[in-house]
Amino acid sequence: MKSLVVYDSVFGNTEEVARAVAGVLATGGEVAMKRPEEASAADLEGVELLVVASPTRAFRATPATISFIKQLAPDALHRVRVAAFDTRIDVEKIDKRFLSFMVKTFGYAAGPIAKALQKKGGSPAAEPAGFLVGDKEGPLVDGERERAEEWARALIEG
């Protein structure tokens, strides 16, 4: 199975998870990793599984991630299995009540990414996932890398 992981990352945490996911996908075939600014429809040639990942910033994916999906043709992901994940702040660690409320209300990047991929014809390979960082710049919360690897294994088995 040929896979493509398109990931954005500001502080490196989403990249770390993307590398862990790609490592698992590599056990099932060829894998390429691309930043959204560098990825285009040409990279989808022969791809059976597309994973798109972004840090959650202001309740959504990064502009580069959104633009990458937007520029794809309406049926670009026809016959491609798609999955999305984000990284996000552990809400338990946010001490400002208002911010905690906002995060819970306005949500995260992965769900809208998954929806946008399906709008381009992709069929969902997994539920959108979120992996936790302890603070804005990280690090990943203990166990999250392993949880991501488990999520990735289900992508191959599915």
Ligand SMILES: Cc1cc2nc3c(=O)[nH]c(=O)nc-3n(C[C@H](O)[C@H](O)[C@H](O)COP(=O)(O)O)c2cc1C
């Ligand atoms: C400007 C900014 C906005 C953010 N907004 C959110 C948010 O709405 N919800 C959330 O859970 N985390 C938010 N975060 C935390 C990011 O999700 C965190 O920085 C990211 O997971 C780190 O991933 P990266 O190292 O790949 O950039 C924000 C961080 C920054 C710097």
